[in-house]
Amino acid sequence: MAKILMKGNEAFGRAAIEAGCHYFFGYPITPQSELPEYLSRELPKVGGAFVQAESEVAAINMVYGAGGSGVRVMTSSSSPGVALKQEGITYCAGAEVPCVVLNVMRGGPGLGTIQPSQSDYYMSTKGGGNGDYRTPVFAPASVQEAVDMIIEAFDVADQYRTPVMVVADGMIGQMMEPVDFEKERKQRNLPAKDWASCGHQNKRKPNVINSLYLQSEELEKHNIKLEKKYKEIEENEVQYEMYKTEDADLVFVAYGTVSRIVKTTIESMRKEGYKVGLIRPKTLWPYPNEAFKKIPNAKNLLVVEMSLGQMIDDVKLACECKLPVHFYGRSGGMIPVPSDIAQKAKEIMGEVALGGAK
Structure with a gap:
């Protein structure tokens, strides 16, 4: 199997494409800016779409819309940018919209520095948004492992209908290492996306992507459903x-x-x-x-x-x-x-x- 020497951020982008992600919405921020640059060039080659949104808030809501249609979709940012995306991430969790969010972490709090850090652990694992929700969080230690985990993250997102985060500190995003994109990976039996809001031609009832429940009894029932899913993730996805x-x-x-x-x-x-x-x-x-x-x-x-x-x-x-x-x-x-x-x-x-x- 041939290995390719790639910079981390660019390898992350290729991994997303290899996973079948053809839609990316993001906003540039150091130290992950090479990733959207790479995807802006490569996604059109595979019939995909790259959109540089006007803000991180806009980007995650574009992810919400695209993911709700059933396509594989991704956004990426660095620490303060991911903080801005937290409201959209909890909307995706509440509406059960699968997506992948990559955080190439830098120092904080606030704007902090552009140097590598791991100070987003709380935000990633404890939930930066509101409500009773969790997101699976992968933490790679190399460029190769980041590639593998990004590809798996899309499968996990689809299997459980949930946002999945991948957190890589700035060093992994900026370093160059050999990467094998042809290695064998775990195959999952993924469910059909019959929940997606993608048009119905009057052949079925319309699917509605929603996280709003005005009746307390309804919301509690939904939260219990989500909690059952999170327990299943805890049982099956530990690495x-x-x-x-x-x-x-x-x-x-x-x-x-x-x-x-x-x-x-x-x-x-x-x-x-x-x-x-x-x-x-x-x-x-x-x-x-x-x-x-x-x-x-x-x-x-x-x-x-x-x-x-x-x-x-x-x-x-x-x-x-x-x-x-x-x-x-x-x-x-x-x-x-x-x-x-x-x-x-x-x-x-x-x-x-x-x-x-x-």
């Missing part, structure tokens, strides 16, 4: 990686680019005799709680993020507060380095190595 956790006394928890930095830390610490490993969530929601039941030797957990600790609460819930949960992070676009992570881990482990106390 994670266990890395050298079998004998680990300390287990790191990290996702995205930071997980790659942590793996470098683990290799160097293992050479010094430290028993350390990694739990890497590939889905931030549903969260891989089951992974934390598979680390019998662990005495400590160390969460590492490019934020000030937004994943800590989920880690505490996942381990049922049975282990001490520590944290090391950088924010504002600063990137953790292996030596600093190792120093924090050694402090927690009390400077105990294979050869005894240091």
